[in-house]
Amino acid sequence: MTRLLLPLEHAPHTDSAPTEDDLLHSLKRLPRRVQQVFLLNRLDQLDFATLAGRLDLPLLSIERHMNQALQTARPQGDAVASVAGQWYVRLQSPQVTASERIDFRRWLDAAPEHVQAFHETELRWRSLLAPARQLGHDGWYRQGRAALSLGGCSIALSLGVAALLAFDYWA
Template sequence: MANPVSSSDRIRERALYWFARLQSGETDSAERAAFERWLAASPAHRQAYEALRAAWDDLPRPEAELAAARGYARRRGSFRRVFGPALAAALVLTMGLAAYEGWPLSDTGVYRTAKGERRTVVLPDGTQVELNSDTVLAMRYGWSSRSVELERGEAFFSVAPRKFRPFEVRASGGSIRDIGTRFDVDRRPASVRVAVLEGAVRIRLADAGDERQVNQGQMASYSATGVLTEAAPADLSAATAWREGKLIFRATPLPEILAELGRYHPVVFRLADPALERLSLSGVFKVDDLPLFLATLEAVLPVKIGRAEDGSIAVERTKR
């Protein structure tokens, strides 16, 4: 399902329109009054316009580029009649921003990892993303935003700062907006968990209309049904241990442990006795060594591990 255009994207588009119109030099008093009304209607309008103007001011020789665009529009009368000098200024601005930031106006692509594979990629804007096992990340970069869709799995983001276009991760009906940070997003079938190591992020649920800021050292999650938790202090070492090829469990129930192992290995676990769901385990384990983990499981819990006829791994209770 296509992602709807957010209100912040619409505000940036309108800000670009007004900036281009004012730069064209052909606005009348009625248009300038309309611009002032739009600017005063919301602090978000002024913030978007000022960010755009600051980005324009940072471009090398913007007046020379704008003069060239005006000259081109004057020389090509048909171009000017159809598109107008405002569009010429907008094109110069967006192309200038693309050159200034060092990446194209739009970019799409999909990054994947197989089960048991971890991978680090660098996006066109310099953002570094570490992909956990069995993860799919789709790029949705456009002229007004840097957006990626976490379709499955988990990823750790080190976002390139000081860009005009904001960075956003979308996952399972929610969006995670970067506020200059390093953060982890873990998408599960029923929920999405966000852990922030540096800076802050803002989580927004479009359908529920809920929004929450998560600061450094905190974690929050939201469910597939649109319930967003409060931000709370987090065990970040456990949340991001996968980056070092480890799993950290702290009194973790056995079903959660087996589900986590299934994320890294092509196996299916079956609990022979529902009472086993009450067992828990703590410790630090290597992700890649499944036989060692299963041997440890048998050594510390009253369970026996065996292969079932269908190839699944059966976990049974033992008497001690």
């Protein structure tokens, strides 16, 4: 998703644009799996199909995670920006159909605000690169599923052992 879908004429800077620190904070608040999918795509440039195979997730989940990550940089309450973000992610999927591409084109042509929102979505996507590098600086996201669930398993195992010890103590 590093290539632009629309030509970049200029990069307007708005005062309401979130800072890199704001974006990093927003990315850190995402679930760990969403962070991993986003970083593998953004930093390692893995496409959706490769991500789905590597993480054993359906393509629809990859799209949902990517949309969730992209929406962190979106202004709250902006419905057009939300739809533009959903289109941006959907168009990157290998499952996008010709009919969906036509629907996107119709949506884009329906109003000048749609073109502007899609353009701003691409700029938001670019703005997430520096915070993504900070978030994934140590490469934790390259580890498989087990690395992400190890903490939960160890907690569950500890609780199970504690329950057995308590049961044995009372017996």
